[in-house]
Amino acid sequence: MFSDKKVTYYFDSALSYVEKIIEKHKAIFLTDNNVYNKHPHLFEGLNTIVIHAGENTKQQKTIDEVINQLIQKEATRDTWLIGVGGGVITDITGFVAGIYMRGINTGFIPTTLLAMVDAAVGGKSAIDVGMYKNIIGLTKQPSFLLYDYSLLQTLPNEEWSNGFAEIIKHACIKDATMFEMLETTSIDYFKxxxxxxxxxxxxxxxxxxxIAQHDELEKGDRKLLNFGHTIGHPxxxxxQISHGNAISIGMVCAAFFSSEIINLQQNLTQRIIALLEKYNLPSAYxxxxxxxxxxxxxxxxxxxxxxxxxxxxxxxEGFIKELSLVQVKQLIDKHC
Amino acid sequence: MFSDKKVTYYFDSALSYVEKIIEKHKAIFLTDNNVYNKHPHLFEGLNTIVIHAGENTKQQKTIDEVINQLIQKEATRDTWLIGVGGGVITDITGFVAGIYMRGINTGFIPTTLLAMVDAAVGGKSAIDVGMYKNIIGLTKQPSFLLYDYSLLQTLPNEEWSNGFAEIIKHACIKDATMFEMLETTSIDYFKxxxxxxxxxxxxxxxxxxxIAQHDELEKGDRKLLNFGHTIGHPxxxxxQISHGNAISIGMVCAAFFSSEIINLQQNLTQRIIALLEKYNLPSAYxxxxxxxxxxxxxxxxxxxxxxxxxxxxxxxEGFIKELSLVQVKQLIDKHC
Known part of the structure; x- marks a missing residue:
């Protein structure tokens, strides 16, 4: 267990430990049909809302659906909404918990590597509006995050790669040592x-x-976390390709842009491409x-x-560079 | 002008003064067709979103509509969303500004007495979900509030009473001197x-x-502002009666409950009823x-x-009393 000012992290705990954190009768669990069908025993006896799995669910319509279910279940300001799932579930959970009755308690139990290392961390939630990704959202920290690594046993290979895309992103912008370590390991090693x-x-x-805590309003350092995302998200x-694949391509584009704009050594771009490919991520599309x-x-x-x-x-060593939209268009046409 | 830590208040300013507060090209104004049709000259040359007037507009559907218009207008994180209207408009403005791109700047220009003294103040926004009033919302302060009293010249009589319902509520819970003053004045006097x-x-x-600032999360004193609302809102x-009429009835119920529970002097309830009636508000329904x-x-x-x-x-002297739902039901059956 590790606590910072706002969030308590329970690393390597079983999901059932949640009953020691909060009173069971106050908790409503939110999950998707994928997670629910893979681990039905986990939800036995728990008050659970199950929504449809998939990125397309991260829309206002689903928010309305979850809020209506909370009303039906007579959720009050004392209720905890606990998200069990990948990034879509933790985003929806964080957003709903931020607006229901002007804010109720929330906790996350991420079930994918991507959610564990990225989506569930930092308190940002984001919901799509039509084809515009993440256009609405909130900054609200969950009270706790619980990590049950046994949930990863059923994770498909592509989902492992998705998680490693964000891990490699972290290495690129902030942690050269982790980058070097990843060059010597593999998905199978971590499995x-x-x-x-x-x-x-x-x-x-x-x-x-x-990064997130020092910069909740995303004025400075937090922007670095968007490495690969400005092109990757679109x-x-x-x-309609996976998040990991998309930001992998976005990171390669951003590496090429870096080469051109600040004379980044060419072999660094090659090292990034090689590492992404080692973790089954694409370098071009x-x-x-x-x-x-x-x-x-x-x-x-x-x-x-x-x-x-x-x-x-x-x-x-990531950094922020203000580029004109015209320049971005030219760089895309040339390098991507 | 008066500034506290978070909000700047421009008392007795013309609406056009807003151009001195923010850069006009960064502002998008949100208003309703009532306000827009009454004061079309105010919006000349301004980038404006006009929504349908009325309490029924305060729904998720309208939020989606406003967000889609912001996207169409290419609003960025630098955009200001300025609400010009009554409580419905300031609520929608505050909520949308709280979630669009995870929060953009906002300012309010209330056009009703109710919004001036209550709805626009305190940073609470609330949106209805179906028949459940104010079930979702946020706490987000606007950067400024601007008071242009000339906007009240076209206000219908019932809207004056609506505003006085909240003013009398403030007097009941916190300000005996204001209560006594109101006993000697009238709507016409203030007009x-x-x-x-x-x-x-x-x-x-x-x-x-x-009250709102000392208690943003509504754990203590802020609850007093709900005087008359627990029964009034439902x-x-x-x-489908006006907010002012409904909370007027709610305040009379709460005064009767106070009489029974703590032996409030009977003539105080009569004084409250008399004051409400003086401002054209109902005491029973x-x-x-x-x-x-x-x-x-x-x-x-x-x-x-x-x-x-x-x-x-x-x-x-308002105070908070925890009552069982059973007790509330009995009190309603007996007194309302």
Missing amino acids: LNNEALASLVYKNVMLKSA IETTH CFNKDKVFELIKMDKKRTGTNINFILIAAIG | LNNEALASLVYKNVMLKSA IETTH CFNKDKVFELIKMDKKRTGTNINFILIAAIG
Whole structure:
């Protein structure tokens, strides 16, 4: 267990431990049909709302549905809403808990590697509006996060890669040592070595939560976490590919941009590409540049005709660079 | 102008002064067709979203509509959303500004007496879900409030009474001197005397914002502001009567409950009834007690089988009393 000012982290705990954290009769669990069907025994005797799995669920319509179920279950300000699932579930849980009766208690139990190291950490929730990803949301920390690594046993290979995309992102912007370590390991190594996995998750949670806490309103350092996302998100939306694959492509683009803008050494871009490929992530993709650019213009990081783009000066050294939209369009046409 | 830590108040300013507060090209104004049609000249040359007027608009559907318009207008994190209207508009503005791109700047220009002294003050926004009033919302302070009393010139009489319902509520829970003053004045007096009106608005804004600021999460003193609302809100929803009329009836019920529970002097209840009637507010209403009680059970102030009810010990002395739902049902059957 590790607590910072706002959030308590229960690392390597069984899901059932949640009953020691809060009173069971006050808890309502939110999960999706994938998680529910894989682990039905976990939800026996628990007051549970089950929604449809998938990225397309992260819409206002689902928020309304969950709120209506909370009303039906007579949830009060004393109720805890506990999200059990991947990033879609923790986002919906955080958002609903932020607005229901002007805010109720919440806790997250991430069930994917991606949610464990990224989506569930930092208190940001985001909901899509039509095709615009993450256009509404809140900053609200859960009271606790509980990590039950046994939930990863049923995780498909693609979901492991999804998680490693964010782990490699963390390494690129902040942690050269972790980058080097990842170059010597593999997904299979972490699948078979629970201790190494726990240590990797812990390191990534600490890295992200430290950035997030120092910068809740995303004015400075937190923006670094968008490395690979400014182009990756629009690719994800336009081409319906996984988050990990999309930001992997976005990171490669951003590495090429860094090469051009600040003379990043060419072999660093090659090292990033090699590492992504080692973790079964793509380094190139033939995407619709016009559609992607239209969505980039709607990015939250845009200010007027410029956008704050995340580049790297070296492995482990991300930085923010304000680029004009015109320049971004040119860079995409040239490098992606 | 008066500033506290978070909010700047521009008392007795013209609406056009807003251009001195923020850059016009960054502002998007949100108003309703009532306000827009009454004061079309105010919106000339301004980037404006106009929604349908009325309490029924305060629903999730409208939130979606406003967010879609913000996307169409390419609003960024630098955009200001300025609400010009009554409580419905300031609530929708506060909520949308709280969630759009995880929070953008906002300012309020209230156009009704009710919004000036109550709805626009304190940073609470609330949106209805179906028939459940104010079930979702946020606490987010606007950066500024601007008071243009000339906007009240077109206000219908019933809207003046609506505002005085909240003013009398403030007097009942916190300010015996204001209560006595109101006993000697009238709506017509304030309509004709701009200085007295400005002073009254100022006093009520300070009273509410002081309570709200000391207690943003509504754990203590802020609950007093619910005087008359625990029963009033459900009456408003069930019978589609105005907010002022509904909470006037709710305050009379709460005064009777206070008489029974703590032996409040009978003549105090009579003074409250007399004052409400002086400001054209009703003191009794034949409402559907079963339906109203069903909604009380959904109140945000409920904790398990009890509810925090606001009573008064004397004029100007509100207090919180935890009552069981059973007791509330009995009191309603006996006194309302």
